[in-house]
Amino acid sequence: MLIVSELQKTYPTGDEALKGVDLSVEGSETVAMIGPSGAGKSTFIRCINRLTEPTAGTVELDGEDLTGLDDEALRAARRDIGMIFQEYNLVERLTVMENVLTGRLGYVSAWAAFRRNFPPDAIERAYEILDRVGLGEMADKRVDELSGGQRQRVGIARAVIQDPKILLVDEPTSSLDPETSETVMKLLTEIAAEREVPVLINIHEVDLAIEHADRIVGLHDGELVFEGTPGDLDEHGLDT
Numbered sequence: 001m002l003i004v005s006e007l008q009k010t011y012p013t014g015d016e017a018l019k020g021v022d023l024s025v026e027g028s029e030t031v032a033m034i035g036p037s038g039a040g041k042s043t044f045i046r047c048i049n050r051l052t053e054p055t056a057g058t059v060e061l062d063g064e065d066l067t068g069l070d071d072e073a074l075r076a077a078r079r080d081i082g083m084i085f086q087e088y089n090l091v092e093r094l095t096v097m098e099n100v101l102t103g104r105l106g107y108v109s110a111w112a113a114f115r116r117n118f119p120p121d122a123i124e125r126a127y128e129i130l131d132r133v134g135l136g137e138m139a140d141k142r143v144d145e146l147s148g149g150q151r152q153r154v155g156i157a158r159a160v161i162q163d164p165k166i167l168l169v170d171e172p173t174s175s176l177d178p179e180t181s182e183t184v185m186k187l188l189t190e191i192a193a194e195r196e197v198p199v200l201i202n203i204h205e206v207d208l209a210i211e212h213a214d215r216i217v218g219l220h221d222g223e224l225v226f227e228g229t230p231g232d233l234d235e236h237g238l239d240t
């Protein structure tokens, strides 16, 4: 369970990107964070695993406050957080399989990817997950040969193989066409539900949020301005 309390971020430029945001995500729910560009959505996700350092507030994952951790403890905690990015953040010159395995072994073991020296059970798990995302046949292809939708499915597989306590997803469909976006969102939320992993997903397409999320929160100018079900949002609209 993720409990974010009074999260604030003021950038060195003076931009107040987050002005004290509270949010909990638990069970196997999918929470979509929507809001216009510049609302602070990306900052919020990045502050959770401290890719960006929050200015104030706490971020508890299963009872552990991540904001107080030293570098080593933070590295360990990040292994429990699956990240999926807009631009995929894959290693282009490595194969699909190697990219997925970096999720399993973590950044510290990156060299194993280059030595192609992975434990057989990790490879077996990676094949299972690649089959699940429909890329079983593509394991040996280099990422730079893949389409955008295929890349994002590799991104999902890489995050899921970590057995994360939560999936944090930052604008997963911004680089994809509408049809592929739909497929990716469906796959992501289905896999998360199967594995009972909660998901927090930033998405600016309100339609996709309404269709795929269990709960929607609206962020505007660094503050939460809406929280409700997709049905609530459909009925009242987002007043921003």
Ligand code: ADP
Pocket: 011, 012, 013, 015, 016, 017, 035, 036, 037, 038, 039, 040, 041, 042, 043, 044
């Ligand atoms: P969103 O993801 O909703 O588009 P962001 O979190 O990217 O919003 O941005 C929130 C605010 O913080 C914006 O005003 C943006 O200009 C500012 N911001 C984001 N990143 C930085 C940065 N590295 N340095 C300074 N300001 C930033």
Ligand code: ADP
Pocket: 091, 102, 106, 107, 109, 110, 111, 113
């Ligand atoms: P070069 O020889 O050009 O430095 P490398 O083969 O070392 O390139 O790495 C290519 C890119 O992939 C680099 O940007 C590196 O930081 C990144 N990289 C290497 N290993 C990993 C990994 N396990 N996970 C994510 N990125 C990685």
